[in-house]
Amino acid sequence: MSAESLKILEPFDAKWAEVIRLYDQAMKLSQDGRNAEMKSLMDNEVSTVGDEVRLLLNELIDNSITESDHTKQAAMTCLFRPEILRSSLLSRPY
Secondary structure, three states: OOHHHHHHHOOHHHHHHHHHHHHHHHHHHHHOOOHHHHHHHHHHHHHHHHHHHHHHHHHHHHHHHHHHHHHHHHHHHHHOOHHHHHHHHHOOOO
């Protein structure tokens, strides 16, 4: 994984732990029959943190696609440059 991808992914663990904590809290509220509080928690905090996680993962996906496109373009450039192809063929041991 690239340095840029790692930078994007850095806050994920903390955000995901927050999602889990909030879901656990929502389950406890539901078990205690505090459904209005549970709904409020889900509609507000869980939704907000979930959106943050989704945006973070979308950014990571976009970055991965961009990096993949750059790698593909670099490979195609090397593949179709005769001097690189000739050099590669000449350097083989057979």
